[in-house]
Amino acid sequence: MIKIENLGFSYGEKPVLKNITMTLEEGKIYGLLGENGVGKTTLLTLLCGLKNVKTGSIDVDGHVPYKREPSFLSDLYYLSDEVPEVNMKATDYAKNYGKFWEKFEISKFHEIMGIFENDPEQKMNRMSFGQLKKTYISFALACNCKYIFMDEPTNGLDIPSKAQFRKAVTRYTSEDSTLLISTHQVRDLENIIDPIIILDRQDVLLNASIAEISEKLYFDYSNERKDSALYSEMIPGGSIQVYPNTSCEESKVNIEALFNTVHLHKELVKGIFSK
Amino acid sequence: MKDIFDIKRFGKYFASDFMASISRYGLSFLLISLMGLIIYAGTVIMGLLFNGTWGGPSIYFRTATFAICIAVLVLTMPAKIYGHITEKRAGSTWLMIPASTFEKFLSMILICGIVVPAMFTCVYLGTDALLCIMDKTCETSICHIGKEIAGYRSEIPEEVMSAVGGLMNPLSYIDDMIGSILIFLLGAICFKNAKVVKTILFLIVLSMALSIIGTPFMYSYMETLANNPAMTLEEFFSDSWLGNLSLIDTVSDIAVIVIATSGIFFRLKTIKH
Structure with a gap:
């Protein structure tokens, strides 16, 4: 379970998140919605420990995310909005890095890549942005993590791929996994996200x-x-x-x-x- | 404790980090490591084309080339292998790999400070030795440069030799090389862009600051020399801190390595995206 209490964060003098308090339960696919600049990405990066809170606290099953302990990181996968190009074949990338997540399944990675009609033998630095994104989505789901945070996962995906994404998420997310998906494109994720969190400037408007x-x-x-x-x-x-x-x-x-x-x-x- | 260091996890991380390093720096590494062979081939071809004679480059020329290649390796390798850490996309992915900061740090130090320099030295010197065996015009391997310059040692006073003799051993520069790599590694993970140039600028500013601190010491020794015009070089070296120049060099190199590694660890611990 993720407990966020009185969370505050600012970039220099500019406050982004203020007094955010909420709880994220296990086994749910949360949709994180909000206007541009309300701090959706900031919240995700705070939850996975890429940033440190300024005030308040985040507790993920007893872990403080910013400590970035391996036992915490192996239960989590963060898929950022922009993904890096790597000079490796997708399948080699999965084999090389998948071994750090205990529950990673290479067969699952290949299955999801199949759903996306993506070639795992293709080099990642020669893929289009959409293909690259689908490779990372396949990797994220194949890690079988307890927590998966996705920032705008459908950005850059074509129309068939968005349907494939919904299919992959519903089919390959285990029951005890918690997904937190930040998005602007709510229609892409309608029917799969529940509950919904609506973030406003420095406030949580809805978590239901x-x-x-x-x-x-x-x-x-x-x-x-x-x-x-x-x-x-x-x-x-x-x-x-x-x-x-x-x-x-x-x-x-x-x-x-x-x-x-x-x-x-x-x-x-x-x-x-x-x- | 397992969250700080786990040998099995470190082994896995080191192997994958090494693989990633090969994909990032493999080609450049091959080019720099085989530069001796490329220069040998170039010299022989030029000799045949313009003089009509067969002749490889001299040991002094090859030693100078070796030194330049070391400099290129020191400047380019850390930024090429680990520079992506400061970039938002690749850096976030790297930070999220389930290994501890200490394991990532250790792997980084081992790859940049030991594995790559050792591989480079073996490939470069091995190729050079092989060329010298196959082609007698190359005289002797650059591993024997110390013996080559030993002839000049008889002209140097004993006091000076005991003070600076250690510095004439090519092996004494290994700690300098590691120290320099670590400084450029620190620059690579601290600066977001123009990593090499900014590190060099930082070193220039640091040198200027240190030289301001060092000026009074140098001034006092210049004064000693000026007040004792009859003082010989032997007397000067036996009667000053310069008599321990080799020791000072080693201590300062160790200090650089300790400061740079501490800086690298601190940066990895606190990096944010």
């Missing part, structure tokens, strides 16, 4: 499961417009409106509409979810 969201908010896809809607938007074939769910009706959560609703009514939504 899809079931909780559906319980507290109602997503109306009918064309009937109501003035009480917190958010409404025209979508192809109709419209979508979001209301506080007063009648306990079930509805399908639209993450994009949720994100916009939360941003339009920050305090109101925080109030609804704190009850």
Whole structure:
């Protein structure tokens, strides 16, 4: 379990994260959403120990991430937004580095590379950005880590690859693994992320499961417009409106509409979810 | 304790680090290590083309080339093998490899400070020795440069020899080479770009600062010489700290190695991305 308490971080004088407190439970695929510059990448790098907290604390199963102890690192894989080109074949890279993660499976790496239709015999410095990203995603999932943090994993992937990514994540993530995926492209990850964390400048606006969201908010896809809607938007074939769910009706959560609703009514939504 | 050092994990890490070093610096290493052979071939071809005679380069020329290759190795190798650590993409991936900071540090020191210089020395001197066996025009191997210059030693006073004689042994420069590599390794993992140039600039500034500190000492010895015009070179060397020049050189080299390795470890421990 990951416990974050009163976390604060700043770049020089400029504060990025302030008093962030939350808990990430095991066996869930968290979606980390937020506008540009709210500190999503910073939060991920703090969680994996690439940066040190300025105030507060992070506890990952009793480990302080910044100490970067091997017992902590072997339970974690961080896939950054930009991945390095290496002068090695993908399969050689996997063999050379996979041995550091105890549960790494080379056969799984090849299977996922197969799903992505990526050639493991190709040199990584001759791959396109998308191919390189798919190689690292395959490696991350093949490590079978307890914690996998991915920063914008679908950036640079073509349309079929995004579907392949969803397939790979749902098929190859073990039940006790916790994934934290930061993204702007919510449609790419709809149906696989649950719970959802929405980060604002120096605050967590929402940290709730899809079931909780559906319980507290109602997503109306009918064309009937109501003035009480917190958010409404025209979508192809109709419209979508979001209301506080007063009648306990079930509805399908639209993450994009949720994100916009939360941003339009920050305090109101925080109030609804704190009850 | 296992989070600081585990021999099995270190073995795995060292092997993969060595493999990665080969992929980053292998070709450059081969080129520098075989420079003696390339220069020999060039000299022979030039001799045949312009003089019509067969003749390899002299031992002095080959020794100078060897020294230049060492300098090139010292300047380029650390940045090429470990310079990526300061880069966000590759550095993050490297930091996330499940090995301790101490294991990464130790592997780095072993590869840069011992393995690569030893391989370079063996390949370069081995090739040179082989050439000397096959071609008598090359006279003798550069391993014997010490014997070659020994002829001049008879002209040097005993007091001077005991003070600086150790410095005339080519092997005495191994610690200098390791110290220099470690300094450039520290520069490679501290500076984000222009790593070699910035390290050289740093060394120039440091030398200027140290020379300011050293000036009063040098001045006092110059004064001694000026006040005693009859003082011979033997008297001067036997009656001053210069009499222990070899010892001072060794102590300063050890100090450089200790400071550089401490700096490297501290940098690895605190690097952020």
